[in-house]
Amino acid sequence: MIAFDFAYSRPNTPSEAVALYETAAAQGQHALYYAGGTEIITFSRMGQMAADAIIDIKDLPECQVLGIDGEEIVIGAAVTLNQLADSDIFPLFGQTAQAIADRTARNKITVGGNVGSRRLMYREMALPFLLCDSKVKLFGPQGARLLPFTDVFHHALNLKPGELITQFYIPRSFVANTFVHLKKTKQSSVNYPLVTVLALEDGDRIRMAFSGVCAFPFRDERLEELVSNRARPLCERVKQVIEQFPHEVLHDLEGSEDYRKFVLQLTLEEILKQMGWAV
Incomplete structure (x- = not known):
């Protein structure tokens, strides 16, 4: 149950949506844009989110x-x-x-x-x-x-x-570039990630982005340089990435910092092997 009242609007254009938002703000109201609504509904039911105006943009x-x-x-x-x-x-x-x-x-x-x-x-x-x-x-x-x-x-x-x-x-x-997406979870595949790594081949280097390892998703070109350096053995490249990771690794109920680093190490090795970058 959502325990607050709100005004619901469904504008026909982005300009109408923004005008509705500005009107609500001018009246001291808190407005939210709504598309899928999963986050708004979930957290509103938990009492962790509230709004005076909901502006539905999913049909724009x-x-x-x-x-x-x-x-x-x-x-x-x-x-x-x-x-x-x-x-x-x-x-x-x-x-x-x-x-x-x-x-x-x-x-x-x-x-x-x-x-x-x-x-x-x-x-x-x-x-x-x-x-x-x-x-x-x-x-x-x-x-x-x-x-x-x-x-x-x-x-x-x-x-x-x-x-x-x-x-x-x-x-x-x-679209034509080789890529590998790997997501590692604590138990079932339908869960928040311990580690998600997306890797994309780009000429003589690999681009990589991470989620689940830290408190936010990110890409770091310095890590890409390390992992793309074929002059060094696979295990050494992966070790360098772990040692020089630029942000604090999460330590929570999903997994400890050490466990996440261990999973990240295995994930990186698996990705590089799949992409033919192990040697």
Whole structure:
């Protein structure tokens, strides 16, 4: 049960959505954009989230786009994880989406909602965007902005008040690149990750992004240099990554710091072997 009253709106355009947000803010109300709603519903029922106004953006045409535009793949923010995975438009993104939650939940969870999550630290859908030179289109009180994904996502999504994500753009050139996605959980495959690593071959180096290891998802080019150095043996490269990991490794109920490092070591070795980078 959601134990608070709220005003519900379903705008037809991003500008209408932002106008509703600004009206609520001007009245001292707390407004939330709503797409899949899994996070809002879950935490509202737990008494850990509340809002005076809910603005439903899931049917905005711009947010429902999933296709190819010239040399770019376009993914609307309100596209669900299952829609993305089932489309097979970009297997790198599809496999990442399929590894999040169960199929029933993925019918509701949206790409933009997962990337922009404020309550769950994993944000696993951010990983492929971090690796693929992606751009994100935002709409806010000052209109539309198209920016590199890494300009607005640093550990978490950083938006201006009233802004919402409408679309993501990914260069099609990355579709042909070899990749490996591995997610390790404590027990069943449908769980929060102890370690998720997404690796993408890019010429003479491997790009890597991580979730579950630290309190936020990230990419680190220094680690990529270490792991891509074929002049050193596999075990030495992996050891260097673990020793020079740039952020504090989580220690919680899902797994201790030492256990996560052990799982990360095995995961990196498995990825490099699968990609043919073991030697």
